[in-house]
Amino acid sequence: MKYVGQNMPRNDGFDKATGRGTFTADIHLPRMLYGKVLRSPYAHAKVLSIDTSAAEALPGVKAVCTFNNTTNKLWNGAAPMFITPKPHDPVLDQTIFTDEPKYIGDEVAAVAAESEAVAEAAVRLIRVEWQELPAVYDPLEAIKPEAPDVQPKCANPQFKNICGGPVELRFGGDPREAFKSCDAVVEYRVKLPRVKQAQLETHGAVASYSPEGKLEVICTTQAPYPTKMILADALDLPVSKITVKNGPYVGGGFGARIGLSGKAEILAAVLSMKSGRPVKLTYTREEDFTCSDSRHGGYLVTRLGAMKDGKFVALDTEAWMNTGAYATFGVDLLGVCGACGTAGAYEVPNFHYVGWPVYTNQMTAGAMRGFGTPQGNAVVEPAIEMMAQKLGIDSLELRKMNATTPESKNWFPFPPGSCGMNECLDKAANAIDWAEKHGQAARQTGRIRRGVGISGGTHVSNAAPFCVDYNTVLLRIERDGTLFVNSSIPEIGPGSTTACLQVAADLTGVPYQNAVMKFGDTDAASFDIGSHATRTLYTVSHVLAKAAEILRRDVFAWVGAKLDLDPAALDMSDGVITSGGKEVGSIAEVASAAHLQGKQFIATACNVPPNCLPFYAQAAEVEVDMETGMVKVLKVAAAHDVGRVVNPLLCEGQIEGGVLQGVGYATREEMTYVEGKGFYNKGFHSYMLPTADDRPDIVPILVENPDPSGVFGIIGIGELGVNPTLAAIGNAVEDATGVRFHEFPLTPGRVLDGLKAAGKV
Amino acid sequence: MAELHTTINGEAVAADVDPAMTLAEFLREKLYLTGTKIGCGRGECGACTIIMNGKSVVSCLIPVMRAEGAVLQTIEGVANGRKLHPIQEEFINKGAIQCGFCTPGMIMSSKALLDANPDPTREEIREALGGNVCRCTGYVNIEQAVNAAAERMRKGEK
Numbered sequence: 001m002k003y004v005g006q007n008m009p010r011n012d013g014f015d016k017a018t019g020r021g022t023f024t025a026d027i028h029l030p031r032m033l034y035g036k037v038l039r040s041p042y043a044h045a046k047v048l049s050i051d052t053s054a055a056e057a058l059p060g061v062k063a064v065c066t067f068n069n070t071t072n073k074l075w076n077g078a079a080p081m082f083i084t085p086k087p088h089d090p091v092l093d094q095t096i097f098t099d100e101p102k103y104i105g106d107e108v109a110a111v112a113a114e115s116e117a118v119a120e121a122a123v124r125l126i127r128v129e130w131q132e133l134p135a136v137y138d139p140l141e142a143i144k145p146e147a148p149d150v151q152p153k154c155a156n157p158q159f160k161n162i163c164g165g166p167v168e169l170r171f172g173g174d175p176r177e178a179f180k181s182c183d184a185v186v187e188y189r190v191k192l193p194r195v196k197q198a199q200l201e202t203h204g205a206v207a208s209y210s211p212e213g214k215l216e217v218i219c220t221t222q223a224p225y226p227t228k229m230i231l232a233d234a235l236d237l238p239v240s241k242i243t244v245k246n247g248p249y250v251g252g253g254f255g256a257r258i259g260l261s262g263k264a265e266i267l268a269a270v271l272s273m274k275s276g277r278p279v280k281l282t283y284t285r286e287e288d289f290t291c292s293d294s295r296h297g298g299y300l301v302t303r304l305g306a307m308k309d310g311k312f313v314a315l316d317t318e319a320w321m322n323t324g325a326y327a328t329f330g331v332d333l334l335g336v337c338g339a340c341g342t343a344g345a346y347e348v349p350n351f352h353y354v355g356w357p358v359y360t361n362q363m364t365a366g367a368m369r370g371f372g373t374p375q376g377n378a379v380v381e382p383a384i385e386m387m388a389q390k391l392g393i394d395s396l397e398l399r400k401m402n403a404t405t406p407e408s409k410n411w412f413p414f415p416p417g418s419c420g421m422n423e424c425l426d427k428a429a430n431a432i433d434w435a436e437k438h439g440q441a442a443r444q445t446g447r448i449r450r451g452v453g454i455s456g457g458t459h460v461s462n463a464a465p466f467c468v469d470y471n472t473v474l475l476r477i478e479r480d481g482t483l484f485v486n487s488s489i490p491e492i493g494p495g496s497t498t499a500c501l502q503v504a505a506d507l508t509g510v511p512y513q514n515a516v517m518k519f520g521d522t523d524a525a526s527f528d529i530g531s532h533a534t535r536t537l538y539t540v541s542h543v544l545a546k547a548a549e550i551l552r553r554d555v556f557a558w559v560g561a562k563l564d565l566d567p568a569a570l571d572m573s574d575g576v577i578t579s580g581g582k583e584v585g586s587i588a589e590v591a592s593a594a595h596l597q598g599k600q601f602i603a604t605a606c607n608v609p610p611n612c613l614p615f616y617a618q619a620a621e622v623e624v625d626m627e628t629g630m631v632k633v634l635k636v637a638a639a640h641d642v643g644r645v646v647n648p649l650l651c652e653g654q655i656e657g658g659v660l661q662g663v664g665y666a667t668r669e670e671m672t673y674v675e676g677k678g679f680y681n682k683g684f685h686s687y688m689l690p691t692a693d694d695r696p697d698i699v700p701i702l703v704e705n706p707d708p709s710g711v712f713g714i715i716g717i718g719e720l721g722v723n724p725t726l727a728a729i730g731n732a733v734e735d736a737t738g739v740r741f742h743e744f745p746l747t748p749g750r751v752l753d754g755l756k757a758a759g760k761v
Numbered sequence: 762m763a764e765l766h767t768t769i770n771g772e773a774v775a776a777d778v779d780p781a782m783t784l785a786e787f788l789r790e791k792l793y794l795t796g797t798k799i800g801c802g803r804g805e806c807g808a809c810t811i812i813m814n815g816k817s818v819v820s821c822l823i824p825v826m827r828a829e830g831a832v833l834q835t836i837e838g839v840a841n842g843r844k845l846h847p848i849q850e851e852f853i854n855k856g857a858i859q860c861g862f863c864t865p866g867m868i869m870s871s872k873a874l875l876d877a878n879p880d881p882t883r884e885e886i887r888e889a890l891g892g893n894v895c896r897c898t899g900y901v902n903i904e905q906a907v908n909a910a911a912e913r914m915r916k917g918e919k
Contacts, residue, residue, distance in 0.1 A: 009854070010853060013852075013853035013858055014853070015861070016861030017845060017850075017852050017853055017864060017868065018796070018836065018837070018839070018849065019836035019865045020796065022795060023798070023861075025795075025798065028790075028795075197896075198894075198896050199860070199862075200798075200808060200862035200863050200895070200896055200897075249860070249861055250860065251861070251862030252860040252862060252897060253860075284802065285801040285802065285803065285805075492860060493861070493897050495859065649856040649902075650856060652856070653856045653899075653902055656898060656899035656901040657859065657896070657897045657898050659899060660900070661896070683805050684801055684805035684894055685803075685805045689896070691891055691894065691900075692886075692890045692891060692900040692903065692904065695901070698899055698901055
């Protein structure tokens with residue numbers, strides 16, 4: 001390997017550092033109009049009448065769309081619409097516009113006009129007569145028999161306000177029976193907030209419809225191909241006639257747009273179909289915060305049973321998550337919460353989980369980095385800490401003795417992989433001086449207390465075999481011997497397309513220099529789900545491996561025939577072709593000669609990836625001010641088993657960014673709902689993101705245990721940085737104060753209340 | 762409409778503008794200088810940061826006519842053709858760029874800082890970037906990039 005393992009500079013670095021790189025927000029097309037949306041001011045209402053005549057009469061207005069002049073066909077704006085495997089069916093519960101809005105912000109109408117200002121004025125001229133209806137906001141309220149129905153036609157008829165679920169997972173024996181023979185059983189409950197991806201580029205789309213039936217959409221999606229399929233289905237257009245592409249750059253994703261970006265693509269599309277002109281729709285930051293999928297918040301409870309020696313016997317977890325008004329990823333996410341968040345990291349012979357995705361009259365919750373795993377981790381890891389205290393065993397040792405090994409049997413239908421969690425636990429613990437610092441609460445007095453906490457965990461490396469998950473790729477060698485890779489995977493920021501090119505160069509043996517990867521465009525390549533589920537590097541490497549083998553065979557067959565050499569004896573590395581170790585030419589010479597004889601070396605492949613569990617552990621050190629309740633995170637050591645690192649700089653960057661999101665999740669970020677008004681958090685000033693000013697010391701630690709299932713041993717890193725951080729910080733706060741908290745984030749008021757209730761202050 | 766005279770990236774610019782526009786809108790929509798990003802439109806994220814008369818400002822909060830007679834620098838004016846400024850190079854080298862949407866604003870805030878203070882402390886860097894939101898990097902590599910660029914600029918690199 002010449003390029004895997006090297007800090008190759010990002011392929012988009014120059015574009016992004018100079019401002020030359022364009023994002024959807026920067027796209028400007030001839031005759032382009034601007035869209036604005038009329039949103040419901042009520043959490044649940046019926047539109048008794050709607051009058052758009054004054055809006056239509058406003059000079060500069062070119063289209064007004066409502067539920068009256070657009071299709072009311074049902075769809076799901078996220079990837080599950082086309083990746084849900086039989087016998088399951090995706091929940092289809094969204095329409096473009098609605099006459100019965102189900103949350104504050106639900107789309108009722110939209111306008112396209114010559115400027116944003118005119119479009120906004122026109123939206124204000126639409127007259128609506130509303131009838132307010134009863135609403136419910138909390139998942140535990142929504143499951144009560146007397147609660148109003150949020151989605152009477154789409155909810156599971158066997159239960160109250162349950163969206164497609166419940167999702168139930170079992171492995172081994174029944175925990176409720178097994179608890180009876182345990183030496184110790186602990187129970188932990190937690191309430192987690194809804195938090196927002198807060199990616200820097202708000203949702204947006206520029207749609208151009210041609211009356212002959214072609215639709216081109218430039219947008220912020222992190223899943224171009226599923227988005228193309230959703231648009232085709234919802235708008236009754238042939239899939240072939242729709243192009244979906246990125247700007248080509250996307251200002252972050254973090255799960256907010258695995259499918260439509262809010263509803264930007266489909267709203268811009270119908271406005272373009274109606275006006276006959278390109279339409280740009282850019283969400284305001286307020287719309288992005290209050291009208292697009294958030295992370296799922298809700299309630300979880302777990303019971304963990306173990307024997308005196310520390311061996312885990314049984315784990316039983318139940319989750320009630322606030323899915324909001326529409327399904328999107330609700331069902332899938334509750335599954336991942338149980339599987340990755342509670343089933344994978346430790347060997348537990350009696351395992352059960354049930355997750356309830358609950359409809360409420362709030363903004364929809366969907367995917368956000370970690371996709372349910374942080375929530376599952378947040379309930380299991382504190383329970384392990386409680387068990388350690390109950391049994392008098394160091395919690396680091398308790399984790400290590402129960403950690404999943406390559407021989408472990410668990411709920412997952414594939415082997416766990418390289419299982420580097422114990423190495424991660426040791427390295428993270430050492431980095432914060434666990435041995436000296438843990439368990440010192442009793443010796444501390446005074447206003448400022450310090451503590452350390454740790455959390456282990458795992459996730460998946462893609463969605464197979466649970467959902468449809470595959471990649472396609474096209475490789476070609478240009479006339480001068482340079483490599484060109486076509487993929488429809490997007491580049492949402494991690495540098496995946498740089499890392500994938502490094503892998504491609506080593507797999508093909510064609511130099512990295514001047515190699516290009518075309519990405520984020522459904523016209524550039526065939527199906528790929530997109531960038532999510534920690535899958536991009538892991539799965540694209542697999543399809544690249546398949547295509548590279550075909551490409552090399554093509555080159556060797558041609559060279560063999562021309563030079564009368566045995567193709568089986570040929571090899572190529574970094575552009576040098578050898579036969580039995582002896583140099584016979586360069587790929588530049590060969591490609592050039594082949595071109596003059598009417599031959600280009602190309603290879604395509606389509607591949608379903610294997611899957612493996614990526615293990616990690618993070619340790620946090622915190623300081624708690626007993627007078628103000630302020631939690632300051634001093635340091636987070638994040639050790640991740642990445643199998644084999646492809647680009648250390650990019651890989652560490654993923655961990656650092658994920659950890660800071662986890663710090664925000666644990667200590668400050670929270671979407672706060674105000675009844676009658678909606679979410680209070682309408683911008684960055686009312687949503688407490690961590691900034692450069694208050695970040696902790698973040699120590700990324702790359703552990704390399706080449707994974708048996710990975711190409712070159714590679715495992716993904718994308719989501720993982722955020723997964724165990726909240727639990728590590730919660731455990732550290734307990735270590736500092738002796739108080740176990742049951743609600744996050746740990747804001748000063750909440751901490752102070754907890755300290756007072758526990759008699760600590 | 763009003764007539765605006767300003768200097769942008771060393772070039773004199775005269776334009777008829779709607780005085781209700783913000784400076785960010787003028788740059789992006791009239792001059793197509795789309796390197797200046799808008800992340801919130803309310804001065805809360807710093808993505809639209811440019812340098813105006815030597816100071817970093819959030820251009821989404823500035824009425825366009827405030828630029829009358831001003832000297833402006835945007836991200837498009839930082840590199841010299843293919844030759845990147847040390848701050849841009851170090852943002853790439855140190856992994857300070859991920860999605861890239863905050864990057865132009867981050868670089869302009871960093872440049873305003875280093876132009877005025879060639880040897881900033883860690884706290885001064887954090888303060889200078891305190892108004893620039895990045896959701897991707899955790900700020901670790903951004904701080905390292907600014908440090909590395911400062912060192913090169915002190916040796917005379919531009």
